[in-house]
Amino acid sequence: MGRIFRGESLHKVDGKGRVSIPALFRRVIEASDPNWTEGLPPELIIVYGDHRRHYLECYTVEAMQEVDAKIAALPRGSNARKHLQRLFHGQSFPTSVDETGRLVLPAKLRRKIELEGEAFFIAAGDTFQIWKPETYEAEELAKTEEWLDDFPEDFDPLILLDQPEGT
Numbered sequence: 001m002g003r004i005f006r007g008e009s010l011h012k013v014d015g016k017g018r019v020s021i022p023a024l025f026r027r028v029i030e031a032s033d034p035n036w037t038e039g040l041p042p043e044l045i046i047v048y049g050d051h052r053r054h055y056l057e058c059y060t061v062e063a064m065q066e067v068d069a070k071i072a073a074l075p076r077g078s079n080a081r082k083h084l085q086r087l088f089h090g091q092s093f094p095t096s097v098d099e100t101g102r103l104v105l106p107a108k109l110r111r112k113i114e115l116e117g118e119a120f121f122i123a124a125g126d127t128f129q130i131w132k133p134e135t136y137e138a139e140e141l142a143k144t145e146e147w148l149d150d151f152p153e154d155f156d157p158l159i160l161l162d163q164p165e166g167t
Contacts, residue, residue, distance in 0.1 A: 003028040003060075005123035010133060012118055017105040018098075019119045025128055026101050032060030032126075041096035046130075048109050049091050054139060055113055056105070056130040063126040064088075105130075 005028050013019045021029070030042040045059045059067070067088055074081035097103060105115065113132050120133040122140075131140070148155070 003031045004125055005128045008120070008122040010118055010120055013105070013110070013115060017107065017110055018102045019105060019130075020100075020102050021097055022121055023101065025121065025123070026097060029060055029097060032062040034061060041098060043094065043096045044103075046093045046095060046105075046109065047088055047091060048093065048112055049087055054131070054135050056109055057124070058128050058130065060126065066126075 005025055007022065007024060009022045011020050011022070026042070029044050030036050033042045033044075036042040043061055045061070045064045047057045047059060049057070071081060071084045071088065074084070093106065093109060095103065105119075110116075113130070113135065115130070115132050118133055120131045120136045122129050122131065122136070148157075
């Protein structure tokens with residue numbers, strides 16, 4: 001796995017769908033694009049996915065290459081391979097970061113997540129997500145709070161890293 005995205009931030013979206021990518025995210029995108037050199041726009045892939053996905057998942061070139069390799073390893077003609085190709089190859093948008101550090105989100109993608117004046121960016125390991133701020137708060141933040149409520153008040157989530165998988 002390449003570099004890791006970290007942090008969250010809120011950015012304005014203009015009428016043409018241009019939005020600034022957080023500066024720290026840009027460094028990860030550049031470092032994870034094998035074709036990038038100074039002066040060239042770094043590339044990334046936005047996966048917008050199926051009807052249940054209310055956000056845009058942004059993959060670096062390296063992260064998408066890992067997904068592509070896993071899909072390619074599935075048997076040709078299998079339903080899993082067909083569906084994953086559709087979700088990750090068909091329902092995606094290859095793009096690049098412009099010289100001012102902005103991303104242009106096409107109207108189709110903005111409509112899908114009902115994005116208007118502001119975009120909420122949040123790191124997700126080797127990807128980052130773009131949400132409508134209100135949707136993120138209503139869906140994801142609430143899920144995290146609900147999950148944490150199942151643990152005692154003094155619970156430290158780091159303890160989960162030391163437990164065997166599946167427990």
